[in-house]
Amino acid sequence: MPKKILITGGAGYIGSHAVKLFLENGYEVVVFDNLFRGFEEPIKILKKIGKLDFVRGDLRNAKDIEKVFHTHKIDCVLHFAALCLVNESMENPGLYFENNAMGSLNLLEAMKKHQVGKLIFSSTCATYGETKYLPVDENHPQNPVNPYGESKLLVEKMLPWYEAFGLRYVILRYFNICGAASSGIIGDSKKPSQLLMQNAVRGAMNIEPFAFTCAKVKTPDGTPIRDYIDVEDLVEAHFAAFTYLEKGGKSDAFNLGNGKGYSVKEIVSEVEKSFGVKLKKRKAVHRKGEYSEIFANSQKAQKILKWHSKKGITESVESLKRWYAGHPNGYKSQNSK
Numbered sequence: 001m002p003k004k005i006l007i008t009g010g011a012g013y014i015g016s017h018a019v020k021l022f023l024e025n026g027y028e029v030v031v032f033d034n035l036f037r038g039f040e041e042p043i044k045i046l047k048k049i050g051k052l053d054f055v056r057g058d059l060r061n062a063k064d065i066e067k068v069f070h071t072h073k074i075d076c077v078l079h080f081a082a083l084c085l086v087n088e089s090m091e092n093p094g095l096y097f098e099n100n101a102m103g104s105l106n107l108l109e110a111m112k113k114h115q116v117g118k119l120i121f122s123s124t125c126a127t128y129g130e131t132k133y134l135p136v137d138e139n140h141p142q143n144p145v146n147p148y149g150e151s152k153l154l155v156e157k158m159l160p161w162y163e164a165f166g167l168r169y170v171i172l173r174y175f176n177i178c179g180a181a182s183s184g185i186i187g188d189s190k191k192p193s194q195l196l197m198q199n200a201v202r203g204a205m206n207i208e209p210f211a212f213t214c215a216k217v218k219t220p221d222g223t224p225i226r227d228y229i230d231v232e233d234l235v236e237a238h239f240a241a242f243t244y245l246e247k248g249g250k251s252d253a254f255n256l257g258n259g260k261g262y263s264v265k266e267i268v269s270e271v272e273k274s275f276g277v278k279l280k281k282r283k284a285v286h287r288k289g290e291y292s293e294i295f296a297n298s299q300k301a302q303k304i305l306k307w308h309s310k311k312g313i314t315e316s317v318e319s320l321k322r323w324y325a326g327h328p329n330g331y332k333s334q335n336s337k
């Protein structure tokens with residue numbers, strides 16, 4: 001019998017790419033999503049690949065998630081479901097603590113009750129906050145500078161307390177995610193996306209106006225530096241983490257990045273070069289909760305999970321070209337927001 005994987009947030013950008021990868025590898029997948037920021041269309045598309053069940057529910061309702069474990073014998077949980085907009089979290093911290101922290105607590109309690117002992121948790125470099133040294137390794141102090149990062153750190157801190165009940169977990173701290181499925185069948189459908197490369201590509205393809213907003217920070221070209229990792233590389237790391245837990249690996253945390261920082265200006269230049277266009281530039285104010293420079297040391301993931309990122313920003317831009325060429329307006333189905 002193929003093992004069943006529960007993917008929370010599987011109707012969203014990154015989660016849907018993980019669903020695709022696990023189905024392609026012969027696993028049965030159950031997606032749990034409230035469709036607040038996710039879409040039904042990727043679910044319909046991915047059902048053609050393998051056995052996929054969709055449960056519409058909200059993690060904030062303990063009964064919704066408990067029901068999933070009653071109905072399905074789950075082997076491992078990949079937990080992507082969360083709200084992840086830094087600005088929104090500054091405006092409404094309560095929403096983030098309720099959705100991301102309390103929602104995760106409901107998931108953990110349901111797993112404990114049904115004795116499901118493997119979890120892969122989507123965390124973020126936003127748990128580190130302003131960097132003390134670069135590249136950032138897993139031992140870097142975690143001092144989030146926004147409620148989004150804090151809500152994720154709260155979950156990281158809950159996890160060890162569930163080991164007494166049989167849980168083994170992998171925390172994956174992602175840096176900045178970009179790109180789409182290389183076939184172009186699924187991608188980021190947010191309009192506008194919150195993600196720089198996505199929006200720059202949409203601008204270059206004349207789908208939506210893009211103005212390169214240049215927040216002034218203390219970096220060589222004055223724009224924030226981030227570490228970009230392709231979404232297909234990222235979900236490969238989840239597969240590696242799953243294999244690691246299957247083989248009895250102990251609970252641990254890993255950074256997932258490329259190890260190289262690109263400034264906002266450099267990403268915009270890459271998109272301009274790829275399309276042979278010049279994008280508009282506009283001055284912007286420093287965003288609240290923003291930090292100037294961060295990039296990852298991902299050697300631990302390379303060594304222990306045997307994972308490394310393969311794609312560079314040029315390939316990510318190419319995959320976005322394919323995705324937006326087929327879906328200039330994203331998915332046709334509407335999410336709640």
Ligand SMILES: NC(=O)c1ccc[n+]([C@@H]2O[C@H](COP(=O)([O-])OP(=O)(O)OC[C@H]3O[C@@H](n4cnc5c(N)ncnc54)[C@H](O)[C@@H]3O)[C@@H](O)[C@H]2O)c1
Nearest residue numbers: 009012013014033034036037038058059080081082174177
């Ligand atoms: N996108 C990035 O650059 C990035 C970077 C670091 C970490 N992450 C983490 O990766 C994960 C996925 O991010 P994404 O970019 O795919 O976001 P997304 O918004 O596209 O996907 C999140 C999904 O979770 C669902 N969801 C949210 N709250 C829920 C709830 N209470 N109950 C059920 N479903 C709920 C949404 O409807 C959506 O489909 C998040 O946990 C995020 O914090 C993302």
